[in-house]
Amino acid sequence: MALLQISEPGQSPDPHQRRIAVGIDLGTTHSLVAAVRHGTAECLPDAAGRVILPSVVRYLVGGGRQIGLEAQDNAAADPENTIASVKRFMGRGLADIPGRDKLPYRFVDQPGMVVLETVAGPKSPVEISAEILATLRYRAEDTFNDDLYGAVITVPAYFDDAQRQATKDAAQLAGLNVLRLINEPTAAAIAYGLDNASEGIYAVFDLGGGTFDISILRLTRGVFEVIATGGDSALGGDDYDRALVDWLLAQTGLEASSATDKTRLKTAARAAKEALTTTESVAFDVPLTLGMAQKVLKRSDFEAATAHLTTRCMGAVRKTLRDARLTRDDIQGVVMVGGSTRMPQIQQAVADFFGRAPLNNLNPDEVVALGAAIQANQLAGNDAAGDLLLLDVIPLSLGIETMGGLVERIVPRNQTIPTAMAQDFTTYKDGQTALALHVVQGERDLVADCRSLARFELRGIPPMAAGAARIRVTFTVDADGLLSVSAKEQGSGAEAHIDVKPSYGLSDDQIATMLQESFTTAEADMAARALAEARVDADRMLLATRSALEADGDLLDADDRAAIDALMQTLRNTAETSTDAQVIEAATTALAKGTEAFAAERMNHGIRKALAGRAVDTI
Amino acid sequence: MNLQTDDFELFGVPRRFAQERAVLESRWKELQREAHPDRFSAQGAAAQRVALQWSVRINEAWQRLKDPLRRAAYLCELHGAPVQAESNTAMPPAFLMQQMAWREALEDARAINELDDLAAAVSRARREALQSCERLIDGAGDYAGAVSQVRALMFIERFAAEVDARLDALQDTPPPATALSAKQGQ
Secondary structure, X not given: OOOOOOOOOOXXXXXXOOOOEEEEEEOOOEEEEXXXXXXXXXXXXXXXXXXXXXXXXXXXXXXXXXXXXXXXXXXXXXXXXXXXXXXXXXXXXXXXXXXXXXXXXXXXXXXXXXXXXXXXXXEOHHHHHHHHHHHHHHHHHHHHOOOOOEEEEXXXXXXXXXXXXXXXXXXXXOOOOEEEEEEHHHHHHHHHHHHHOOOEEEEEEEEOOOOEEEEXXXXXXXXXXXXXXXXXXXXXXXXXXXXXXXXXXXXXXXXXXXXXHHHHHHHHHHHHHHHOOOOOEXXXXXEEOOEEEEEEEEHHHHHHHHHHHHHHHHHHHHHHHHHOOOOHHHOOEEEEEOHHHHOHHHHHHHHHHHOOOOEOOOOOOOHHHHHHHHHHHHHOOOOOOOOOEEEOEOOXXXXXXXXXXXXXXXXXXXXXXXXXXXXXXXXXXXXXOOEEEEEEEOOOOEHHHOEEEEEEEEOOOOOOOOOOOOEEEEEEEOOOOOEEEEEEXXXXXXXXXXXXXXXXXXXXXXXXXXXXXXXXXXXXXXXXXXXHHHHHHXXXXXXXXXXXXXXXXXXXXXXXXXXXXXXXHHHHHHHHHOOOHHHHHHHHHHHHHHOHHHHHHHHXXXXXXXXXXXXXXXX | OOOOOOHHHXXXXXXXXXXOHHHHHHHHHHHHHHHOHHHHOOOHXXXXXXXXXXXXXXXXXXXXXXXXXXXXXXXXXXXXXXOOOOOOOOOOHHHXXXXXXXXXXXXXXXXXXXXXXXXXXXXXXXXXXXXXXXXXXXXXXXXXXXXXXXXXXXXXXXXXXXXXXXXXXXXXXXXXXXXXHHHHHO
């Protein structure tokens, strides 16, 4: 329901009223940035007209780097320093990375998240992803010739807390204001839902290069409610390529005896797979060390060689439908996302299972970025008439470790977010004054089989008999799907709190330092950018405060009002006269802090009024 | 209205057991439209925090109201008759006998249709218990009586989950021999 904004010549809305907000699909194999322009979402091209940016970063001697196509083209020549598919390493330890021995990178195992050694020094997956995000940010800024207000970044629905946090950190590192992290299937549904004004229950079938995601959503009047989400985080188009290579080697009796052989086979298999989307057969000729691998490949051969993979996809679809307590007949339509859904056998399997042809009218490579752009535009406040509301779910259960290495589940999977859930625990030893809490995520009953997110301690419990203390542990999951945990002993009031920054978690200081190190292409350039950004932030803060005072100034007493006025005056003066970004930022922060209580009071007031109004309306 | 307002008042629906699911659902979405943090994403951290609290509260009420079992337990608690599921597990002998019969049937069941029959019986028992809840809460105002129905429902739901899990396990295992040989023969 995106309305075309029409304005008379000379009366165009003040460009500063419109905030530039983008949607970014940070993909395993490629990434895109999209924005709503002239009322519709579109992907933004680079200077050469390409919208797709390969998610590849190559580090060069001397601190330079290549990003995207250029890096991809040099991958074979410099595999160690050319990082592809970094998304698979986000928020992951070395042991979590399947097939790591076959990858050409020099991994350094670190507690929490793995690090990659390059000619430019050690690089974390967060830093590498930030390079990709920053490239897309600059692309968007060049397109609009303006600073970005913020971005919505998409993540796979099955991403756990560590992976989401890593993605958010990468965006921050790239200098992006993250408006929201949203799930890729949800973004795809938004892109379809708004174009087609659909109502009912839809499935989003997202088969990418390395992962498979299936989500079931209910659409009603602009509300996108995710009912259940599932999939297989180790199943994607790459597996189809590998299965095809295995089949070919078995058929020809040859083997891949070198790294070059493997690369050639993989490339040829991918090309053959893509060709078979439109043709019935394709010739396969690959020179290997031990001879020529030659074969005419029929589409039916490819389908037979990969049937077990397609069966796995459909198994996950069945399971997710059961989680949603729905049957296939309840599904009104199936949205296809991800380049791998172009494979005819996937289209056919989905059509057979659901008894209807899947929806294909949007480009499966672009649809996620487009949906994110629509959400970003609304979050930035550009779409006053926008009535889009996302009610997403948490993909994996959250719990804490109890005695015997068992998991006590606190938030079950597929719970609508934001959510807060609490559970009471007690001490198991007499006189115990501290309690160690180990936060985990996953569906298994044993801690060892789940993902460890964080450990923290509640101290200061007064000594009591075992079992007498009542410790309430509260899990809060925000709208980005990120977790914070607090624990409180009910009798004494002893409290502990942690924002679950998984063990690798970067502090804000670290991020600031990395930001400076990583993007100082030219010192002066950097300083100018920082100053401009600080001024924009100051203006934004002043504007927000002024409109808040106009609307609800009566909630403040004279003293509070005077204090806020003084802070505003200081910020105005500082922003005008100072050339030091940090000084301006400090004044902005001071105003933000000084108005915090007022903002909270306003919000509370507003929401209470709105909810009460709603109650009267409908009864 | 504040964060402590009870679920029924928050949703603007009468404080009783009988509820229209569709009404609750549309109320949930209307309320989230007003309070969801996404509505205030351009308004700073303090606004986000307050919106988060309200949005969490609305989701909590929705989870409790939409589930008849949790709704019944909540009403009993609001009327001074807490369910105390952990400390009070006394059940009438007839109910326990039926539970044992079901458990035996579940252990013996080998085929999907046997499990389907069992699932149907469980679902009948559930429906009856829910009807009793409605009678006791909305009709008689007998909350202490309703509590024992709520406890029975807790047993029933736990058992229903076990039946579902067995059904899942059976459906996930494809009948291998016949299916595969048929395919090869084609």
